Every structure is written in structure tokens, then in C-alpha cells.
Amino acid sequence: xxxxxxxxxxxxxxxxxxxxxxxxxxxxxxxxxxxxxxxxxxxxxxxxxxxxxxxxxxxxxxxxxxxxxxxxxxxxxxxxxxxxxxxxxxxxxxxxxxxxxxxxxxxxxx
Amino acid sequence: xxxxxxxxxxxxxxxxxxxxxxxxxxxxxxxxxxxxxxxxxxxxxxxxxxxxxxxxxxxxxxxxxxxxxxxxxxxxxxxxxxxxxxxxxxxxxxxxxxxxxxxxxxxxxxxxxxx
Numbered sequence: 001x002x003x004x005x006x007x008x009x010x011x012x013x014x015x016x017x018x019x020x021x022x023x024x025x026x027x028x029x030x031x032x033x034x035x036x037x038x039x040x041x042x043x044x045x046x047x048x049x050x051x052x053x054x055x056x057x058x059x060x061x062x063x064x065x066x067x068x069x070x071x072x073x074x075x076x077x078x079x080x081x082x083x084x085x086x087x088x089x090x091x092x093x094x095x096x097x098x099x100x101x102x103x104x105x106x107x108x109x110x
Numbered sequence: 111x112x113x114x115x116x117x118x119x120x121x122x123x124x125x126x127x128x129x130x131x132x133x134x135x136x137x138x139x140x141x142x143x144x145x146x147x148x149x150x151x152x153x154x155x156x157x158x159x160x161x162x163x164x165x166x167x168x169x170x171x172x173x174x175x176x177x178x179x180x181x182x183x184x185x186x187x188x189x190x191x192x193x194x195x196x197x198x199x200x201x202x203x204x205x206x207x208x209x210x211x212x213x214x215x216x217x218x219x220x221x222x223x224x225x
Contacts, residue, residue, distance in 0.1 A: 043216040089154065096211075
């Protein structure tokens, strides 16, 4: 089955700097890769997603890149702000089911 | 659009009690609903997948007689934790997906505490 590895588990950056979170997946049939932001005790919120026919997608300060050959994808957050502090999860899907990474606790230091 | 409502948000009950959690898609038809469990500081683990009108498909290691799932309509799925014990205490989250496929839309989650 699918296995998704996410790194780092924790990340601390200065406000205004960029943050990068990386994920690898095992199943070459995976075709959809969403990223979720989860604040404590709340639902995961979809922040960006990418499909396997695209290499990069950007939405304002957030971007995702996908390397199908290497089976890894990354989340890039630029000009980080305190409200970006949360836990971020990557996921990959095959056969319609999402498999989540372990999560990254991102802390933005003012 | 694509709002998923989950109820209740928080349950505290005694060991041995059965607890029902509802997941509703408010503005779209959810052909598929998913139930996840999340322990503190851990990731979301898929428990089961349910399609409207058919039996749920459970992930390996999840007891189907313990976690009863019903997806009776295109807008409602329920998870019943039967004879709950302290080790069942967790954050349970549902998600729903419409006919168009991804993405999944998540409910607010239910924090279940078994005393």
C-alpha cells in the first residue's frame, strides 16, 4: 500500500522567512497530492493541492512542487506570518483514499 | 460551498457506553465518506470508507463490529463506537467527497473521552 513520509517533524522559522516541508510517497500510481493545515483541535483545512499531470502550482504565498520521477513533493510558504503557525500534513491518494504524512509542526517566530 | 458538519463536537461518557457521531454534507452530495481517527500529536489514520447505500470498507486493524458505520443517504454518514473503553478516546474526523472526486472536505471533528 501507499506510504507517505514527511520531513521535518518540526520547523521553526523567523517571520518573513520561507518554510519548506517535504514529502515522499511510495506508490507510483498516486495521482493527487493535497496539503492540509491543522490548528489545535480543529479540522484539517486544504491549503493547496496538485495533481500528477502538473509539476508546480502556486497560490499567493503558497506553492507546491511535484517530482513524479523521484516520487516527492514539497510545500513552500514564503513571507511567513505568525498565523502560518500550525501543523501541516501532506497526503497522497491512490484508489481514492488519502494517506497522510506524519505532520510538521511549523512555528513562526516574531 | 462544500461544507461538512460533524456532531457532536465533544463527548464525555462512561466506559461501556455506545456513542454515535454524525457527519453531514450540507451543500453537496457525498458519494463517499471517510472516517479518521487522530491521537494527540499524531497524524490522521483512515478507519473506514463508506459509499452511499453500501457497506463500509474498513482498514486493516479496525474492528468493524466495534466501529459501526452507516451511510444511509448522500448527505449523512454515522459512526457508532460500541461499548467504548478509555483506549477509544481520540479525535474522530469525517470527510466527504462528491461525485467530482477530490478534494475531500473535512468535518470539525469529535473529541471523544471515555472515563
